[in-house]
Amino acid sequence: MSAEDVPEGWELIGDADAPRAHFGLGPKPELITSVRSLKDLMDRVLGRGEYDRTRQEDAGWAHVVPFPFLAMVGLREARTALLLSAIHPGLGGVLLAGPSGVGKSILARSFAAILPPVVRSLCYYGCLPEDIERGGLEAVCADCARKYQAGEPLATESPARFFALDPTVTLDDLIGQPSPPDQGPRFRKGLLAQADGHVVYLDDLARYPPLVVEAVLEAAAMGYYTVQRPGWTASYRSRFLLVASVDPTRTPVPQPWLERFALRAVLHPPQDDEARQQVYEHVRAWQEDPGGFAALYRDETEALRAEIHAARVRLPRVRVAPELVRAAIQGVQRLGLRSPRAEYAWLEAARAHAAAEGREYVRAADLDATATLALRWRETDLTPEAWTTTEAADARRKDRLAEVLAPFAEKGGEA
Numbered sequence: 001m002s003a004e005d006v007p008e009g010w011e012l013i014g015d016a017d018a019p020r021a022h023f024g025l026g027p028k029p030e031l032i033t034s035v036r037s038l039k040d041l042m043d044r045v046l047g048r049g050e051y052d053r054t055r056q057e058d059a060g061w062a063h064v065v066p067f068p069f070l071a072m073v074g075l076r077e078a079r080t081a082l083l084l085s086a087i088h089p090g091l092g093g094v095l096l097a098g099p100s101g102v103g104k105s106i107l108a109r110s111f112a113a114i115l116p117p118v119v120r121s122l123c124y125y126g127c128l129p130e131d132i133e134r135g136g137l138e139a140v141c142a143d144c145a146r147k148y149q150a151g152e153p154l155a156t157e158s159p160a161r162f163f164a165l166d167p168t169v170t171l172d173d174l175i176g177q178p179s180p181p182d183q184g185p186r187f188r189k190g191l192l193a194q195a196d197g198h199v200v201y202l203d204d205l206a207r208y209p210p211l212v213v214e215a216v217l218e219a220a221a222m223g224y225y226t227v228q229r230p231g232w233t234a235s236y237r238s239r240f241l242l243v244a245s246v247d248p249t250r251t252p253v254p255q256p257w258l259e260r261f262a263l264r265a266v267l268h269p270p271q272d273d274e275a276r277q278q279v280y281e282h283v284r285a286w287q288e289d290p291g292g293f294a295a296l297y298r299d300e301t302e303a304l305r306a307e308i309h310a311a312r313v314r315l316p317r318v319r320v321a322p323e324l325v326r327a328a329i330q331g332v333q334r335l336g337l338r339s340p341r342a343e344y345a346w347l348e349a350a351r352a353h354a355a356a357e358g359r360e361y362v363r364a365a366d367l368d369a370t371a372t373l374a375l376r377w378r379e380t381d382l383t384p385e386a387w388t389t390t391e392a393a394d395a396r397r398k399d400r401l402a403e404v405l406a407p408f409a410e411k412g413g414e415a
């Protein structure tokens with residue numbers, strides 16, 4: 001099967017047998033249909049809804065599709081974090097923390113398929129229509145300015161892709177390097193620029209050289225990076241969605257890295273027998289016919305993608321009442337968190353949460369729903385010991401924030 005045969009929204013993955021290595025996490029047993037809103041869909045994805053088991057036709061493309069995002073069992077926190085990040089790509093990275101085999105990589109890989117299409121420039125210089133909207137015709141190259149005036153397209157759309165960085169990746173790979181001399185004086189774009197608008201995944205953060213992690217974190221935070229060479233400087237867009245996994249039961253994660261992820265989700269394998277039985281049955285179904293299995297979720301994946309797009313469009317209009325901003329800052333200070341990144345991540349995650357629920361204002365409930373993801377593990381290393389006390393620390397934090405948010409519970413921050 002070639003890349004051209006892959007249906008839109010899906011991605012060719014190199015190792016056809018890779019999903020088999022992640023036994024222990026599997027599909028949700030039910031098929032989700034007739035989604036009315038993103039909130040509805042989130043409710044269903046997160047196990048709060050009704051399901052329909054109607055089987056659709058087999059699309060026939062086997063072994064090349066990622067496991068469907070909507071088919072994951074459990075992992076509610078992680079899926080919420082990824083959905084918030086999909087709605088608000090500027091939020092910052094998502095860290096998935098859990099023991100080996102819990103499905104971190106499968107979930108991350110499934111994430112790209114739920115993202116709306118990415119706007120891709122047709123020009124060598126990467127000019128986009130949004131550049132003209134922000135900076136006028138001066139903001140694009142002469143050729144694109146001419147095209148724009150002639151009504152020709154500057155960009156096209158392509159499905160979001162999944163860039164899994166290998167631990168052997170070098171800084172040159174990431175930022176780019178000069179082309180061979182026979183190809184003229186051009187600088188070849190690095191992976192971080194090629195990944196603009198797409199998903200970048202670091203599988204087990206501890207395996208990567210610190211310089212690589214720093215470069216990826218920096219580009220993710222800025223949304224661009226700059227390359228300087230003698231007599232020459234260029235900046236590249238790199239507004240990718242960063243997802244990384246860690247296994248804190250084996251390797252401590254240093255605080256400076258932790259703190260630069262907007263959201264940190266805990267993943268545990270499903271515990272009850274029924275869920276595990278469903279996991280087993282659906283992992284088996286997936287192994288027998290991955291394409292047919294993914295086809296069961298195709299329409300709902302399409303619906304989710306459209307709803308995420310709608311929530312992205314809504315997001316710029318989502319406001320937070322000033323008194324709720326002050327309450328969030330007080331909460332962060334009450335927890336002893338010093339960096340303003342804490343309240344930024346928390347308030348922006350709450351805005352994304354409100355957008356997901358179809359509102360244009362943030363309620364205290366949005367802050368409550370996003371506090372744990374945004375605020376845990378911000379000031380200390382994530383050691384194996386800290387990992388085992390995560391639940392207790394989360395409960396303590398929730399109690400302390402409840403007092404700050406309580407006055408807003410009634411009126412919901414609509415003022």
Ligand SMILES: [Zn+2]
Pocket residue numbers: 123124125126127140141142143144
């Ligand atoms: Zn151009």
